[in-house]
Amino acid sequence: MNFNFLSPVSDNVLAHNELLSMQALGRKLRVHSNQRGIPDLDGVNIAILGIIENRNDVDYIGEAFELDEVRKSLYALFPGSWSATIADLGDINAGESVEDTYFALKETIAILVKKNIIPILLGGSQDLTYANYRAYDSVIPMVNLVNVDCKFDLGDSAKPIKNNSYVGKIILDEPYNLFNYSNIGYQTYFNSQEEIDLMERLYFESYRLGQVNQDITIVEPVLRDANIVSLDLRCVKGAEVSLRQKFSPNGLDGKEVCAIARYAGISNKVSSFGIYEYKPSSDDALSSMLIAQIIWYFIEGVNCRVKDDDFTDxxxxxxxxxxxxxxxxxxxxxxxxxxxxxxxxxxxxxxxxxxxxxxxxxxxxxxxxxxxxxxxxxxxxxxxxxxx
Structure with a gap:
């Protein structure tokens, strides 16, 4: 199996992992390491995958990032009474060009999804969702995409792809495999009236932040019907995250975003889940712990899946x-x-x-x-x- 694109989890994280309780999640993962290489994927249900790519961020100024703090926070959590086997496959590093990274991501996701392994993607910029969507070209005929975000990210699809316009590319690029696009948690003042009207004309679904705050359960059916869920961390209100992650005083709180992750996990159709727009900063404990808890709740959801949509009986x-x-x-x-x-x-x-x-x-x-x-x-x- 061709996983040449993957680089191992850093020794820094693995050394930290050795100090954790034997009951911690990190001690129960199959980890891609320098010493042991890529773990055996037989029996694996969920795979964590970092993507070190943010060059198509509209605000990109050359800054690099890594995911060590997120992994340390995640590894230190205790798992529930889970039956799922989880692997951490390490990272896809930025390729020579962004297209190279897209290709590596697309190929890796396609392999995992065909093996019935759910990838949890930890990314830089959210345009990586485009590569995630393209991975399904060879998997299923029509795709439902849910974006948990304060913006629609439709953008100007005539221009090169960016993290604020990738949905426009998904809608307009062949092959046309998008059946439904839904947005959870949009904030009207971050979206032009043209984009809001376009969402209506295309019969796409959108749920304003206020609606979601009022009743989180309205998003469960939307997530139950999703194949791909993409979460932009900028949808979380500024008070809940670290310094560089702060984007808006309004947004989903930690509890709501974890509930959404759990709904996504419980869905029998969701076969890939991505968390994007992570911006590490010196006071990073809050953001990395929130991401770790979002992943924890998604895995918890997957472990609670019930096959209840067979209507033959x-x-x-x-x-x-x-x-x-x-x-x-x-x-x-x-x-x-x-x-x-x-x-x-x-x-x-x-x-x-x-x-x-x-x-x-x-x-x-x-x-x-x-x-x-x-x-x-x-x-x-x-x-x-x-x-x-």
């Missing part, structure tokens, strides 16, 4: 039909987990790749709203997209 779910404005809405509720789905009617005359997208995760509240004659917003957008 009628005893495993309840079915509800609601009539809204002469439109028949069909809801399914899992007996195992209590999670809800809504059926999107498949339009036979439309030639599209969406046959497998006929069931859309939703909330119990969507069902309640439907009984009061209100069409759920998620259903409407998916139906419109299905009709295009």
């Amino acid at each position: 009628e005893s495993s779910y309840q079915k509800f039909t609601v009539l809204v404005d002469e439109q028949e809405l069909v809801f399914y509720k899992s007996n195992k987990t209590g999670r809800w789905w809504i059926e999107i009617p498949f339009l036979a005359e439309v030639n599209n790749k969406l046959k497998r997208h006929t069931l859309l995760p939703c909330t119990h509240q969507d069902y309640v709203d439907a009984t009061k004659n209100t069409v759920p917003d998620r259903w409407y957008k998916a139906f419109q997209k299905n009709s295009v």
Whole structure:
């Protein structure tokens, strides 16, 4: 297996790891080290992967960074009663060009996802999400991307790719494999009206920071339907992070961002999870510990996964039909987990790749709203997209 792109975890981190309790997470990982090389991936469920690349950051001024502090914080945490086997594959270093880094990342993710190993990506700039998305070209026909971010990052796709315009490239570059793009936690004043209108026109989903603060559970169905989750650390409010990581006084707090990571982990579809825009600073303990806890909650979620979306066995779910404005809405509720789905009617005359997208995760509240004659917003957008 070709993992030539990977460099080992630093000896500094491994020396620190030796001093930890035998119960600590770091002592239970399969680690890529100078001495032992790349670990055996048989039976591995989750792989941590650093990407030392930030040259496409619009604010890039040549500064380097490394992930040692994040790893030290993560290794020192204690795992839950987890059954998943976790490896730390080390880092992909910046290539000769940014395209070289993209290629290395794309190849590595494709190998891992095909082996049913979930990569947790720790990155520099968020444009690396583009390479993550391209890794799926050879894996599945259509991809759902969720971006936890205060900005949409649609940008000007006519210009070279940057960390504030990579979503525009994902939408417009062939092959067109993006089915749905969702943003969690956007802040209106960081997004132009044109971008907000474009999100509406494309029937993409977006959840304002205030909505998420009010009820974190609204994002669970969105994450349940995601293949790729990309988290920009600038969505976290400044009071919760170290000096160079501070971006805005408003944002998600640590508890909310960890809850989102756990929802992403619980989703049976999420097969890669990235944390980006890490900016190390001298007082780094807070940022690195937050990232470590985000990863911990994602892994916790993966360990709590329940296969509850098989609707072939009628005893495993309840079915509800609601009539809204002469439109028949069909809801399914899992007996195992209590999670809800809504059926999107498949339009036979439309030639599209969406046959497998006929069931859309939703909330119990969507069902309640439907009984009061209100069409759920998620259903409407998916139906419109299905009709295009």
